[in-house]
Amino acid sequence: MVRTLDSVSRVGVVGAGTMGSGIAQVAATAGYDVVLRDVEQGYVDDGFDSIDDSLGRLVDRGALGESDADAARERIEGTTDLADLADCDLVVEAVVEDMDVKRDVFDELEERVDGDVLLGTNTSTLSITRIANATRSPERVVGLHFMNPVPVMDGVEVVVGEKTTDDAVDLAHAFAEDLGKETWEADDKPGFVTNRILMPWLNEGIRAFDEGVATKADIDRGMKLGTNVPMGPLELADHIGLDVVLHASETLHEELGDRYKPAYLLRRKVDAGDLGKKSGEGFYVYDDG
Numbered sequence: 001m002v003r004t005l006d007s008v009s010r011v012g013v014v015g016a017g018t019m020g021s022g023i024a025q026v027a028a029t030a031g032y033d034v035v036l037r038d039v040e041q042g043y044v045d046d047g048f049d050s051i052d053d054s055l056g057r058l059v060d061r062g063a064l065g066e067s068d069a070d071a072a073r074e075r076i077e078g079t080t081d082l083a084d085l086a087d088c089d090l091v092v093e094a095v096v097e098d099m100d101v102k103r104d105v106f107d108e109l110e111e112r113v114d115g116d117v118l119l120g121t122n123t124s125t126l127s128i129t130r131i132a133n134a135t136r137s138p139e140r141v142v143g144l145h146f147m148n149p150v151p152v153m154d155g156v157e158v159v160v161g162e163k164t165t166d167d168a169v170d171l172a173h174a175f176a177e178d179l180g181k182e183t184w185e186a187d188d189k190p191g192f193v194t195n196r197i198l199m200p201w202l203n204e205g206i207r208a209f210d211e212g213v214a215t216k217a218d219i220d221r222g223m224k225l226g227t228n229v230p231m232g233p234l235e236l237a238d239h240i241g242l243d244v245v246l247h248a249s250e251t252l253h254e255e256l257g258d259r260y261k262p263a264y265l266l267r268r269k270v271d272a273g274d275l276g277k278k279s280g281e282g283f284y285v286y287d288d289g
């Protein structure tokens, strides 16, 4: 049995990158004490810089009071030592999308935290069951798939592994809802709901551009105006990061076969170092890098 939400007050987040820093921020804003862990102090500091920027934007927009933002910031403790997660009541892992790294983290985590602590993974595409199998308590491992950017996006996908028990699933929903998110549930099948459907959509947009169906701007405009999505496939792929899209597509291709084959132009862009918004160029050019 995992502990219930009313006995969760301290949350551990492993990985202080894009997603981990966002998860730490929303948990702290919801009133939880947070321990944010990365492997080097520089990464922890980068995570805090992202949190400061994001909280600052919320304050500027009037979405969060300045004293609430300060209080949230003070509730987050940074560390490079996994042992500092020992008193946590719930842990979310958000390290790099690599099965071996994630399995090592779960193996280590299990030794550090109490036996009734929920262990969530933010993986986008990897098997929850395989990650859970690195532990001796796979029943408490669940997918807690936050969306990027975490403070902005309303949804969290709860993914149920082969051994995940109902109480772990219930706590995953309750925790995400307590952070102000809405949830849905997916079985542990490659890509879950979101990436199983999103990745072929992005790749098809890239192929349509490569095959001259329309200009990139018209592909994005067509999908926005024609299907009422906020971003077209090429701008969304740039926003996510073309390397991230390629990596997720490759995982799904391996698991689900040829209908998930990454678009040739996607791989060529990544090979050229054009990774989207974060590198300054992808399908579009970005002035601010």
Ligand SMILES: NC(=O)c1ccc[n+]([C@@H]2O[C@H](COP(=O)([O-])OP(=O)(O)OC[C@H]3O[C@@H](n4cnc5c(N)ncnc54)[C@H](O)[C@@H]3O)[C@@H](O)[C@H]2O)c1
Pocket: 014, 015, 016, 017, 018, 019, 020, 037, 038, 039, 040, 043, 094, 095, 096, 097, 098, 101, 105, 122, 123, 124, 125, 145, 146, 147, 148, 240, 244
């Ligand atoms: N970026 C997205 O759009 C997005 C969306 C949903 C889910 N995800 C998933 O979230 C996870 C994290 O993605 P991200 O975009 O934040 O990656 P990121 O590269 O921004 O951050 C990953 C962090 O993990 C750290 N790390 C690596 N090994 C570690 C360890 N053993 N202990 C602690 N920290 C460690 C790295 O130093 C890095 O700071 C991945 O599984 C990814 O698939 C990403």
